[in-house]
């Protein structure tokens with residue numbers, strides 16, 4: 001484990017959220033899709049209830065995507081702005097099977113606010129550790145999804161949408177084609 005567990009979970013969930021606006025089209029087309037996303041990534045607190053919740057989450061994505069694209073100074077500006085705008089106030093909490101970890105928004109804050117602050121808090125850890133390089137764009141041509149490399153040897157290059165498999169298949173085909181030519 002490189003970061004604390006809650007930071008790693010948040011980074012993974014934030015990458016997944018950014019990728020719902022990825023090259024595969026809109027993966028949060030309606031409230032039901034957002035509810036499913038909420039359940040899959042085990043968000044806590046008030047679940048999304050209205051189209052306004054959905055819009056706010058969708059509108060947050062391009063800003064979070066910048067955390068993967070921007071240089072360190074811009075990332076810091078975004079992180080500080082998110083924490084300030086949402087009046088983040090960190091406190092240690094314990095719930096479900098989780099050991100003590102940080103929450104920085106009230107449990108009844110809108111989902112988009114909680115997503116924004118959790119992402120910002122996780123980025124605080126990443127920046128302090130000097131590990132922004134672990135936030136990468138998928139290396140598969142034209143994919144554009146974001147990923148978090150939590151591997152020991154910093155070797156992860158592909159997103160979770162199957163690009164690792166796709167890359168392996170194209171490499172295999174290329175090898176086969178090369179053999180046929182020789």
Ligand SMILES: [Zn+2]
Pocket residue numbers: 044093095098101102103
């Ligand atoms: Zn929690």
Ligand SMILES: [Zn+2]
Pocket residue numbers: 138139140143144145158159160161162163
């Ligand atoms: Zn990919």
